[in-house]
Amino acid sequence: MSSSSSDVLLPVDSSIKPPVFLHLGDTEPLSGVCVLDVTLPFGKTVNVEEISFKNHYTASVSVRLLMMGPPSQWVTAVRDLPLMENPHTEGGSQDYCCIHRTQMQVDPDHVISVRLILKQPSSTWRSFSLEDIRILPHKQQDPEKEVSDWLSDLTLADQHTDLEGLPPPQSVSSSLQQMFALTEVMMQSNETTASIGRFHVDGCYDINLLSLL
Structure with a gap:
């Protein structure tokens, strides 16, 4: 009692x-x-x-x-x-x-x-x-979530992320490298002391790069 x-x-x-x-x-x-x-x-x-x-x-x-x-x-x-x-x-x-x-x-x-x-x-x-x-x-209380439970939920969420429609990672990486190279060329084109010779490869010049200078 x-x-x-x-x-x-x-x-x-x-x-x-x-x-x-x-x-x-x-x-x-x-x-x-x-x-x-x-x-x-x-x-x-x-x-x-x-x-x-x-x-x-x-x-x-x-x-x-x-x-x-x-x-x-x-x-x-x-x-x-x-x-x-x-x-x-x-x-x-x-x-x-x-x-x-x-x-x-x-x-x-x-x-x-x-x-x-x-x-x-x-x-x-x-x-x-x-x-x-x-x-x-009688009322049963909801058990408190452990930290491991929250981490598990995050892992499951990552596993179910919809990647459909995105370009392949290799293609994105290649495009970024080309963009960085082109940016460097654009910056050098504004410098009067820039040396054209720095763009030659195996004794030849890239016609696309020469047109930007």
Whole structure:
């Protein structure tokens, strides 16, 4: 049992059926056992984070969950959790409480219905129950990405880069070299002291270069 964190979670829409008090026989007095059924949204299952409530003179509570199958079956998630320090005294009789999923014997996932079994063995109290019952859903947080994950994403993005329509790298390199050579020639053409002889190759001149001088 722990303090409730319902202020940070939105409860699941649910309805509570009228309490059923068990008798020992047709003419016997009450047995000190009460059953509360909490109905969850029809056609949906719930992963339970916690069950919160306010106690009203209930000594202990057990939690049974109807979980989706196949086949659907009732399982005991919590058995006889004490809510009062002593059934014959008022300690804990009106406390706000919650039962977290970590306190349950099974993972409370894919739950269809919740049954609370209340017990009060003391005859000191005329009635006992639980009030303001709320079923709070479990939320799984997205795991943080590791640095390796980001690097992997970048690698995949590079692998899927569309290179269709681009010229071959060898052709681009050759064109750049020719452009650099032509630029140098243009710059030298503006210098009056430029020597034509520097452009000869194997004793010959390139007619294209001579036309630029």
